[in-house]
Amino acid sequence: MPELPDVAGFERYLDATGLHRRIERTSVTDERILDGLPAQGLGRRLAGAALESTRRHGKSLFVRTSRDLWLVLHFGMTGELAYYGEDGETPRHAKVVWTFENGAHLVYQSRRLLGRVTLTDDPEAFVEQQELGPDALCEALTADRFAELLSGRRGRLQGTFTDQSVLAGIGNVWVDEVLFQAGLDPRVRVDELDEDDVARLYRVIRRVLRVSARHGADPAKLPRGYLVPRREADAPCPRCRHPIAKTTLGGRATYSCPRCQGGG
DNA sequence: TTCCATGTTCCGCA
DNA sequence: TTGCGGAACATGGA
Numbered sequence A: 001m002p003e004l005p006d007v008a009g010f011e012r013y014l015d016a017t018g019l020h021r022r023i024e025r026t027s028v029t030d031e032r033i034l035d036g037l038p039a040q041g042l043g044r045r046l047a048g049a050a051l052e053s054t055r056r057h058g059k060s061l062f063v064r065t066s067r068d069l070w071l072v073l074h075f076g077m078t079g080e081l082a083y084y085g086e087d088g089e090t091p092r093h094a095k096v097v098w099t100f101e102n103g104a105h106l107v108y109q110s111r112r113l114l115g116r117v118t119l120t121d122d123p124e125a126f127v128e129q130q131e132l133g134p135d136a137l138c139e140a141l142t143a144d145r146f147a148e149l150l151s152g153r154r155g156r157l158q159g160t161f162t163d164q165s166v167l168a169g170i171g172n173v174w175v176d177e178v179l180f181q182a183g184l185d186p187r188v189r190v191d192e193l194d195e196d197d198v199a200r201l202y203r204v205i206r207r208v209l210r211v212s213a214r215h216g217a218d219p220a221k222l223p224r225g226y227l228v229p230r231r232e233a234d235a236p237c238p239r240c241r242h243p244i245a246k247t248t249l250g251g252r253a254t255y256s257c258p259r260c261q262g263g264g
Numbered sequence B: 001t002t003c004c005a006t007g008t009t010c011c012g013c014a
Numbered sequence C: 001t002t003g004c005g006g007a008a009c010a011t012g013g014a
Helices: A004-017 A039-046 A123-129 A143-150 A157-161 A172-182 A195-214
Strands: A023-028 A051-057 A060-065 A070-074 A079-084 A094-100 A105-110 A116-120 A245-249 A252-256
Touching (some): A004 A060, A004 A079, A004 A195, A023 A039, A051 A123, A060 A123, A070 A079, A070 A123, A116 A123, A143 A195
Antiparallel strands (some): A060 A070, A094 A105, A245 A252
């Protein structure tokens, strides 16, 4: 799940549930998710603090606490958040559970251990240190800036747009959608694009991510004509019914329509 | 049992 | 410097 649209959903979910309540206890079920940060330290630094606001950059969610300390949540491939009441059962794949003074719980859960929960004093510094490119939906990313990001690059579209140091937020699922809607083969190289292609890609990226975020990244709720709900080998292309091709790029499965996206 | 999976990172090679 | 393929991480679902 967790690419930009999913994380935007987690952000809204957290905004609507766990904010403005003091943390009574932080319970770490699997310390490996902390990536070296001692669990005791995490608990101690958050005890008595409240979660005040959220901010997202790419696939990372930052939660400001009342101590000017930020919680950083990265969801890997299977991470998600859940908020539940006093009597709720701890979810099976809980990794970190925050208990608030009202007895409710916020849980970071993940089947696999590919995500991270950590702390930072400064989200901007964190983004810089992680060498993340601009957030794919941020205001500052204008069409001109987008074109600049691509200039001088020679890599394939698929690899370039999933590279978080170029542009933060797009992963292996949504890059397929973007390239499908832009009518571009994932194997095309950035330096083969003309100005129109670049301008179109910019508009498509912004639209696709906004639309999917608005629908909670739920494939079932996407408008007709989206590839994501048909993202399987030989499924009919939502535009022309030609079988969708499954190929491998950058070691990942890539789905595209040979007819709508040129080349094949 | 085998294969595959929405992420990231490291290595070796071009 | 850039980019690619492959492997690794850890675990569950089909």
